[in-house]
Amino acid sequence: MKPATQKKRRFTRRGFLKAAGWTAAGLTVTYFVGREFAPVMASMRAPDFEEGTAWIKVDLDGTVRMLSPVHEMGQGSSLGLAQIVAEELNVDVEDIQVSLPSTNDVTRLQVTVGSSGTSNNARPLAEAAAGLREELRQRAAKQVGLDAHALGDAKGGFTTPEGQVVTFADIVTGTNEVIDLGDLPDATSYTFDPGREKVQVGKTALQVQGRDIVTGKEVYALDVRLPNMTYGRGVPAPVAGAQIVDVDDGGVSSMPGVIKVVVDKERNFAGIVAETPSVLDAALEQMTVQWDSPSSYTQKDIDAMIDVDIALSAGELESILENDDVAQDQVWTVDRRQDLPIVEHATIERRSAVIQFSERDGREVVEIWAGTQDMFVNQKKAAAELGWSTDRVTVHLMRVGGGFGGRATYDVVRDAVLLGREVDRPVKVVWSLRDEFLADRTRPPSSHRVRIKADDDGKITEWWHAFVSGHVMFNDFLLPEGGLSLVRKLFHDIGATIGSHPFYTVDRRRIEFTDVELPFHVGQWRSLGATPNSLAAEAAVEELARTLNLDPISLRIQNLGPEQDRLKTCLTKLKTICAARPLPEDAEVGRGYAAAIFAEQTHVAMAFDVSYEKENEQIRIDRCYCVLDPGFVFSPDQVKAQIEGCTMMAIGQVLVEGAPIDDGSISAYGFFDYPIATIDHAPEFEIELISDPSVAPSGVGEAALIAALPALVNAIRAATGYRANKLPIDEDDLVATMNTKG
Amino acid sequence: MRLFVNGSEFDVPDSWQDETLLMVLREQLGFVGPKLGCGQGECGACTVHINGEAARSCSIYAIDVQSDSITTIEGLASADGVLHPVQQAWLDERVAQCGYCQAGQIMQAAALLNEEPNPDDQTIIDHMSNNLCRCGTYKRINLAIKNASQVMQTRKAS
Numbered sequence: 073m074k075p076a077t078q079k080k081r082r083f084t085r086r087g088f089l090k091a092a093g094w095t096a097a098g099l100t101v102t103y104f105v106g107r108e109f110a111p112v113m114a115s116m117r118a119p120d121f122e123e124g125t126a127w128i129k130v131d132l133d134g135t136v137r138m139l140s141p142v143h144e145m146g147q148g149s150s151l152g153l154a155q156i157v158a159e160e161l162n163v164d165v166e167d168i169q170v171s172l173p174s175t176n177d178v179t180r181l182q183v184t185v186g187s188s189g190t191s192n193n194a195r196p197l198a199e200a201a202a203g204l205r206e207e208l209r210q211r212a213a214k215q216v217g218l219d220a221h222a223l224g225d226a227k228g229g230f231t232t233p234e235g236q237v238v239t240f241a242d243i244v245t246g247t248n249e250v251i252d253l254g255d256l257p258d259a260t261s262y263t264f265d266p267g268r269e270k271v272q273v274g275k276t277a278l279q280v281q282g283r284d285i286v287t288g289k290e291v292y293a294l295d296v297r298l299p300n301m302t303y304g305r306g307v308p309a310p311v312a313g314a315q316i317v318d319v320d321d322g323g324v325s326s327m328p329g330v331i332k333v334v335v336d337k338e339r340n341f342a343g344i345v346a347e348t349p350s351v352l353d354a355a356l357e358q359m360t361v362q363w364d365s366p367s368s369y370t371q372k373d374i375d376a377m378i379d380v381d382i383a384l385s386a387g388e389l390e391s392i393l394e395n396d397d398v399a400q401d402q403v404w405t406v407d408r409r410q411d412l413p414i415v416e417h418a419t420i421e422r423r424s425a426v427i428q429f430s431e432r433d434g435r436e437v438v439e440i441w442a443g444t445q446d447m448f449v450n451q452k453k454a455a456a457e458l459g460w461s462t463d464r465v466t467v468h469l470m471r472v473g474g475g476f477g478g479r480a481t482y483d484v485v486r487d488a489v490l491l492g493r494e495v496d497r498p499v500k501v502v503w504s505l506r507d508e509f510l511a512d513r514t515r516p517p518s519s520h521r522v523r524i525k526a527d528d529d530g531k532i533t534e535w536w537h538a539f540v541s542g543h544v545m546f547n548d549f550l551l552p553e554g555g556l557s558l559v560r561k562l563f564h565d566i567g568a569t570i571g572s573h574p575f576y577t578v579d580r581r582r583i584e585f586t587d588v589e590l591p592f593h594v595g596q597w598r599s600l601g602a603t604p605n606s607l608a609a610e611a612a613v614e615e616l617a618r619t620l621n622l623d624p625i626s627l628r629i630q631n632l633g634p635e636q637d638r639l640k641t642c643l644t645k646l647k648t649i650c651a652a653r654p655l656p657e658d659a660e661v662g663r664g665y666a667a668a669i670f671a672e673q674t675h676v677a678m679a680f681d682v683s684y685e686k687e688n689e690q691i692r693i694d695r696c697y698c699v700l701d702p703g704f705v706f707s708p709d710q711v712k713a714q715i716e717g718c719t720m721m722a723i724g725q726v727l728v729e730g731a732p733i734d735d736g737s738i739s740a741y742g743f744f745d746y747p748i749a750t751i752d753h754a755p756e757f758e759i760e761l762i763s764d765p766s767v768a769p770s771g772v773g774e775a776a777l778i779a780a781l782p783a784l785v786n787a788i789r790a791a792t793g794y795r796a797n798k799l800p801i802d803e804d805d806l807v808a809t810m811n812t813k814g
Numbered sequence: 815m816r817l818f819v820n821g822s823e824f825d826v827p828d829s830w831q832d833e834t835l836l837m838v839l840r841e842q843l844g845f846v847g848p849k850l851g852c853g854q855g856e857c858g859a860c861t862v863h864i865n866g867e868a869a870r871s872c873s874i875y876a877i878d879v880q881s882d883s884i885t886t887i888e889g890l891a892s893a894d895g896v897l898h899p900v901q902q903a904w905l906d907e908r909v910a911q912c913g914y915c916q917a918g919q920i921m922q923a924a925a926l927l928n929e930e931p932n933p934d935d936q937t938i939i940d941h942m943s944n945n946l947c948r949c950g951t952y953k954r955i956n957l958a959i960k961n962a963s964q965v966m967q968t969r970k971a972s
Contacts, residue, residue, distance in 0.1 A: 146912025146949050278905060285913035286901040286920060288847020288887035295846035303841075329829070349841065350832045419948050420851045420859050421914040473849075473914030474948045505852050709908055713951070717911055720950025743856040743946060752939040754952035 127177065128157060128201055130208070134228055134241030136163050139173040140280075141181065141197065142189035143445050145472035145479070146717075147773045148710030149189035150280045153197055155706050158272035159263045160201035161240075162225045165272050170280045172469040175451045175462075181469075183446040183480055185596065186671070190706065191769045198263040203256035210257055212238040220257075263706075266765040274763065276709040281471065293443040293470040294424040298498040301426070302331055303352045304491035306343035307361045308507045311737045312593045314363040316340050322358040330355050334494050343487060345495050349502075368736025369591050377588050380409070380519040380540045389538055389584040391564035394573060396580035398536050404523040406616045410608040411798040413730030415515040415597060416740060417508075418748050421473020423484035424502040427492035437464045440488060443472040445480040453482040454489050477596035478513060481549055506741045513549070513595025514731060514738070516542025518568070520608035524616050530627040532616070535581040537609065541568040542590040544600050560589060571602035571778065574609055575669050577633040592738050598721065599774035602670065603781050610666040610782030611796075614789070624665045624786075625677075639667055641762065642677035642699040649697050649758055650679050660684040660810075661694070664786025668779035673770030675701040675762075678779040680755070680787035689807045691788060693723055693755045696780070702770045705763035712759050715776040719757070722780035724749035726788070730800050815877055819843060820889025826876060835879055836860045836871035839886060847887035847917045851946070858945035861918035861925075862886050868925035887917040890924060899969075900924045903962035911949035919945050923959050931970075932963055 129137040138157055140150040150170050158165040173181065182192065206220070212230045213220040216238060223230040229239035263273050284290035309315075319335045319342050329351035335342045342361050346352035376382060383389055425442040438458070444450050447469045455462040472479050488501045503511070518541035525534035545567025546560050565587040572583050617624035625647045629640050646665070655661050661683040668676050681695040696719050705711055728747040731740040740746035785796045794801065794809040815826040817838065824843050836853075839845040839862070848871050851859030855873040862871045863885040890898045897905070900923050910916045919942070926933060926941040933941070938959050947955070 146910070146914075148911070276908070279908055279910055281913070282905055282908065282910060285910045285916050286887075286897070286904045287891060288845070288917050290913055291846065292849075292914060294850060295840070297841065297844060297846070301841075348830060348833060349837045350834075417948075419914075420849070420857055420946060421912070422850065472912060474912045476948075502850065505854065713908065713911055713954075716953055717950035720947075720952060742854060743852055744854075748946060748948060749950065749952070750944075750946065751942045751952040751955060754950075754956065757953060 128204055130204070130240050130244050132241065132244060134239050134244065135169060136161055136167065136240070137169040137171070139177055140170055141193045143181070143184035143447065143469060143472060143475070144172060144280070145184070145443075145445065145475035147189065148279060148707060148713060149184075149193075151277060151710055152190045152707035153193055154280060155272045155275070155277060156194055156198045156263045157201045159270060160198055160261065161205050162271075163228050165277045167228075172471065173447075174466055174468045175447055176466050181447055183449065184475070185445060185477060185480055186771065188771055191673075191771055194704075194706065194769050195261070195264060198261040199259070202259035202261045206257040206259040207251065208240060208243050211243045215243065264765065273706050274708060277707065279710070290471060292421060292424075292473055293426065293441050294421065294502055296426040296441040296470070296500070298426060298428055301498045301500055302345050302347060302495060303349050304343060304345040304487070304499040304501050305352060305356060305503065305507075306341055306487040306490070306501075307356065307359070308503075308510045309340075310363055310510065311366055311368075312591065313366050316342060316361055317364050318362040320360040320362075322360060324355040324358050327351070327355055327358070331497075332491075332494050333359070334491055336490060339490060341487075341490050343491050345491050345499055366591065369733065370736070371733040374517060374590065374733060377590070378411070378517050378519045378540050378542070380521045380538055383540050383586050384521065384538055389540070390586040391569075391584065393564075393569060393583040393585060394581050395584075396582065398534050398580045398582035400536070400582075402525060402534070405526045406522070406524040406612050406619055408522050408608075408612045408615055409797050410520045410522070410604075410611060412518050412604045412607070413799060414517050414592075414733075414738060415725060415729055416512050416731050416746055417474075417476050417478035417597065418743070418746055419474035419476065419478065419508075422503045422505060422508050423479070424500065425484045425488040426498060426500045427488040428498040429492060429496070435464060437466070438489070438492070439466045439468065440485055441468045441470055442485050442488075443470040443479065444485070445472065445475045445477070449480070450482050450485045454485055457486060457489050458493065476598040477600075480596060481513065483511060509738075509741045509746065511593065513547055513593050513597075515597035516544065516568075516590055516594040518542070518601070518604045520604065522608045522612035524612055526616055526620065528620065530617070530620055530622045530630055532576055532631050533579045535574050535576070535578040537572060537574070537582075537605070538584045539572065539605070539608065540586045540588060541565070541601060541604065542594045543587055544568040544594065544596065547593070547595040549595055557589075560587070567596065568601040569605075570600050571605040571668075575636060575639065576613075576628075576631040578631070598718075599670070599777050602774070602778045606666070606668050606778040607782045607785060610668070610779070611785050611789075614664060614666070614782070614786040618789075628665075628667050638675040638701050638762075639669060639677070642675050642701055643667055645699045645760055645762070646677040646679055646697060649699070649760065653681070653695070655681065660686070660791055662787050662790025662792065664783050664788070664790050666779045666782035666786060668775065670775035670778055671771055673703065673768075674772060674775040676775050676779045678776065678783040680780075680784045682784070682787040682791045684792050684810060689803070689810070691727065691792070691801070691806070693753060693784070696755045696757050698757070698759045698776060698779075699762065700759070700772065700775060701762035701764075702772045702775065703763075703767035704765050704769045705761050706769065708761050708763070711761055711772045712757075714772045715759055716757055718774065718776035719780045720749045720754065722777055722784055723753045723755075725781060725799060726784045726796065726801060727753065728800050816880060817843070817876060817884060818882065819845060819884045820886060831877050833876055834872055835862070835874045835876045835884070838876040839871060839884075845886045845888050848921075849914055849917060851915065851918070856944070856946070857915065857918070858922055859915045859918040861921040861945065863921060863925060866925070866928055868922050887921055890920070898924060899962040899965040900927065900958070903958040903965065906961060907954045907958040909951050909954040909958050911951055915945065915947045916951075919947065919955055923955070923962070926959065927963055927966060931967055933959065
């Protein structure tokens with residue numbers, strides 16, 4: 073052991089993360105080759121070996137620290153990854169200090185979307201941590217004069233055959249040291265050794281920063297406070313694409329407390345910086361911005377644009393994704409239409425950023441604090457906005473108060489840049505709730521028709537899914553406005569078509585699709601197009617079972633090929649779980665089922681029990697059953713939390729969610745106009761996870777949503793006879809259905 | 815203007831007299847635990863206690879509560895750092911996901927248990943249904959409230 077007085081050296085290990093890329097959406101960059109301009113793209117590429125993102129450090133006192141290799145927005149990936157590091161280094165996960173990086177700390181951080189945070193990072197992180205462990209073991213062995221093989225593992229260190237414990241704190245001495253991967257000894261990952269009993273991985277653990285959250289200490293972007301800070305906000309465009317024609321500041325420049333009125337027509341921006349939030353609100357109220365008015369639209373217009381039957385009546389749809397010569401004029405066993413509305417992200421945290429310009433080494437630099445799903449795209453775009461090199465822009469990544477795909481673009485940071493550079497004090501920019509709804513990249517409405525032909529025994533022979541949707545993937549997340557129209561014309565939207573190919577073994581299939589350009593913001597929403605497509609398909613399959621009077625689970629299993637054994641297992645387990653809870657026969661209750669596969673990897677089967685409350689003419693969601701197989705599960709409780717969260721979002725979509733169109737545009741501006749699920753909608757949960765250490769981990773943040781929506785619609789159908797062809801359910805229609813039933 | 819927050823008295827500059835309680839707590843006094851959500855009293859993220867009762871701090875002017883005792887999530891645990899049973903239950907049930915609404919949920923729940931130490935499901939729903947959570951942590955919120963209720967009653971009995 074070293075004497076306590078000796079100067080210790082900090083030992084730092086640069087982790088490496090080599091990931092498979094963002095495969096969940098099947099996206100390639102082919103579309104961008106050869107373009108004449110080079111806008112900043114979303115950070116699609118995961119860091120490679122040299123660029124290392126996850127820094128694992130052992131401090132002087134033996135504390136293990138890691139920078140999260142994912143943006144954290146409640147999906148819990150950082151906990152699962154911390155459990156892996158804990159497993160490799162023989163420490164308790166609660167003792168690992170996990171923090172979010174800034175653009176100065178790491179060279180690359182992949183945009184956190186597609187539920188790929190854990191699956192992309194797990195193995196490289198495990199191997200990095202294992203290498204570190206063996207390096208530490210060798211240094212410990214040197215200290216005690218033994219061979220490294222002679223040292224066993226101990227908590228936070230190693231043990232000699234005689235029982236002497238050498239802790240990390242004993243081993244780590246001297247100054248800061250960074251070790252390259254090539255200099256580390258060979259190591260075997262404990263996490264990915266299937267035969268090894270796990271200590272940290274696979275166990276229930278407290279969420280990273282959980283204690284800070286319950287004590288109010290966790291700091292989100294909105295909570296950042298700097299000395300002498302001011303408050304700023306831009307004026308949002310009333311509709312997508314509107315341009316500023318004129319600004320009348322109403323004399324606010326001389327209003328007490330107003331620091332600066334910023335009008336930049338070239339950038340289509342107008343905003344104000346003020347001393348306090350209320351002065352800012354009052355000043356913005358007084359300023360008038362005149363916008364040009366792109367044509368207004370009605371609900372009827374949008375319904376007609378999206379209507380799949382209208383589209384089909386004009387001939388085949390724009391993109392034929394699969395075609396096995398399905399005879400279109402035959403008699404179908406099931407022919408079902410499903411329409412979905414505009415869905416908003418409706419997060420509780422509003423977009424916010426704090427910005428501070430200062431001087432460093434004789435150059436002007438800027439620091440930005442923001443909660444985002446893509447730290448580097450914000451850094452690069454902010455730099456481009458300022459005409460600066462990126463090394464002059466630092467983005468501090470903050471925990472995101474709910475992302476769900478809506479926080480991956482350059483928006484509030486832009487406002488902060490345009491306002492902050494005009495004043496010589498820090499500025500906090502917080503969007504209003506109205507701003508949030510106005511600028512939201514909504515999940516576009518879609519309309520589906522699924523036709524299935526099956527024999528009397530339930531064998532599906534023909535499958536025809538035609539659908540029309542607004543764009544999901546082709547928005548400013550990928551491209552600036554200039555290139556967008558062309559890409560939209562040349563290619564079908566790959567976000568809208570996700571999950572549209574049936575996983576059932578079907579003799580002949582036809583999948584066709586049209587994407588339409590909508591006059592409002594659209595974009596990435598949890599699970600992209602997979603939920604609408606899955607709902608259309610699985611509601612039709614359940615209808616098939618009903619039509620043929622067959623058991624819906626058996627019918628599904630019967631139509632799955634041998635390559636779908638994992639899904640069959642999920643369905644079989646679901647059947648067993650449900651069988652243990654028989655439904656009362658006399659009441660108006662029903663059970664509905666669905667199966668889904670997310671990104672071709674995560675398998676899930678779900679069911680709901682639903683009852684109809686006659687007294688208040690309402691649906692009650694009693695129970696949710698879920699069997700989920702995402703491969704190797706590192707953090708089961710976090711996986712369950714994601715299932716519960718997806719379920720609540722599905723319930724919201726079925727019962728209440730949908731942005732109305734009124735007065736020429738989307739007219740949801742807050743939670744009064746756009747209700748979401750509340751605590752009285754929450755069902756009981758029965759969740760079973762299938763974890764197999766020999767199967768690669770896959771995403772869990774969206775998988776359950778895809779199955780929950782159809783399972784719930786199917787349960788309502790079973791309980792009431794109401795088909796819910798259009799979401800959210802129409803309460804009058806539901807009551808009418810019940811009254812007809814008698 | 816002066817405010818009594820978490821047992822201490824604070825001066826608030828004159829220039830902040832027109833601000834909501836939430837803004838003064840967060841921006842002037844540094845109690846950022848109560849969150850700005852909808853800003854219209856719809857979501858509950860800003861919930862604090864005023865004289866022990868849950869209140870939406872985004873919809874109250876600071877100047878109107880000068881003589882009241884205000885408690886934020888930062889002041890819910892005891893002075894020695896022991897968590898309030900509701901906070902502890904939140905950890906035990908691992909309620910939070912993104913965590914943004916949770917301070918408001920916890921303050922609403924703590925006020926409920928002050929009023930009704932042993933709430934049934936319907937009482938919990940009635941008291942909590944105006945506190946929104948987009949991550950959908952509701953089932954765990956319900957469990958945590960029941961868990962905290964039990965702990966508080968056991969303590970009281972002993």
